[in-house]
Amino acid sequence: MNQRSHGQRKQSDIFGLNRFGIESNPTITADLIVVPCSGGKDSQACIKLAKTTGKRVIGAFCDTKFEHPLTYSHIDRMQNLYGIKIYRINEGSSVPEQVIRHREFPGIRHRFCTKNLKIRPSKRFYESLSREAGPFEVWIGVRKDESTARAKRYSGLIGDEILCPHEFMSEYPKRLAANGVMFRLPIIDWSADDVFDYLGGEENPLYSHGAKRVGCFPCLAVSDDQMRWAFGHDEFGRNQWRTVHFLEQKIGKTALRNDTYNSCSFCNI
Numbered sequence: 001m002n003q004r005s006h007g008q009r010k011q012s013d014i015f016g017l018n019r020f021g022i023e024s025n026p027t028i029t030a031d032l033i034v035v036p037c038s039g040g041k042d043s044q045a046c047i048k049l050a051k052t053t054g055k056r057v058i059g060a061f062c063d064t065k066f067e068h069p070l071t072y073s074h075i076d077r078m079q080n081l082y083g084i085k086i087y088r089i090n091e092g093s094s095v096p097e098q099v100i101r102h103r104e105f106p107g108i109r110h111r112f113c114t115k116n117l118k119i120r121p122s123k124r125f126y127e128s129l130s131r132e133a134g135p136f137e138v139w140i141g142v143r144k145d146e147s148t149a150r151a152k153r154y155s156g157l158i159g160d161e162i163l164c165p166h167e168f169m170s171e172y173p174k175r176l177a178a179n180g181v182m183f184r185l186p187i188i189d190w191s192a193d194d195v196f197d198y199l200g201g202e203e204n205p206l207y208s209h210g211a212k213r214v215g216c217f218p219c220l221a222v223s224d225d226q227m228r229w230a231f232g233h234d235e236f237g238r239n240q241w242r243t244v245h246f247l248e249q250k251i252g253k254t255a256l257r258n259d260t261y262n263s264c265s266f267c268n269i
């Protein structure tokens with residue numbers, strides 16, 4: 001799908017909603033759709049799309065305590081914008097606390113912060129919610145065109161398919177599927193331009209400041225260039241650098257390591 005292909009669709013299906021079959025999709029049998037959101041554009045598009053189904057929609061924001069203030073205020077704003085509750089999930093830890101505990105910074109192969117601040121807490125959230133609310137769908141905002149690895153991994157998948165949670169990520173237990181929790185990747189074939197056009201300027205203002213991704217500010221597992229951009233971006237970024245420098249001294253390791261960019265499918269970074 002090229003960057004502007006949605007512009008060639010019929011006006012009535014400008015965002016490909018008919019292609020996903022969402023409004024009349026018989027496979028959406030659950031009454032509830034949960035959207036894990038980071039404050040980034042892709043999860044926001046999933047929220048907006050989920051609202052078109054007429055189902056009850058809630059958000060789940062795994063708070064790493066390392067996000068930009070604009071992201072926290074954007075999470076609040078989305079609740080009003082879409083009339084939904086976004087649950088903040090945090091079990092008492094943070095990215096700095098994880099770095100100290102593990103005595104290293106997260107990297108391409110060692111994302112203990114993702115596991116402990118996002119995957120495990122979200123798993124417990126889904127388990128508890130399924131006991132209380134019964135079956136539901138989880139809509140994840142990943143897209144094939146984000147990277148070659150994602151294009152390869154999701155090559156056979158379309159936005160109309162549902163997956164068992166453990167098929168999406170092996171860390172999720174099979175009992176989630178047994179409890180009626182299913183995953184869907186509704187914008188899997190969208191381009192970044194599709195997403196921005198669909199949101200129509202409602203996205204996190206960090207994008208207009210030049211941020212390429214939204215999540216921890218900065219994600220400590222991305223390239224040095226991206227980290228440097230965040231550390232120099234504003235007063236909050238400079239404060240984050242002071243925190244990271246304190247962590248460097250505390251654990252005797254450096255955060256900047258000449259790593260090249262690598263994406264994380266859970267953090268969507």
Ligand code: SF4
Nearest residue numbers: 113114216219220267
């Ligand atoms: S965005 Fe980066 S620093 Fe934050 S939890 Fe994910 S991998 Fe860790």
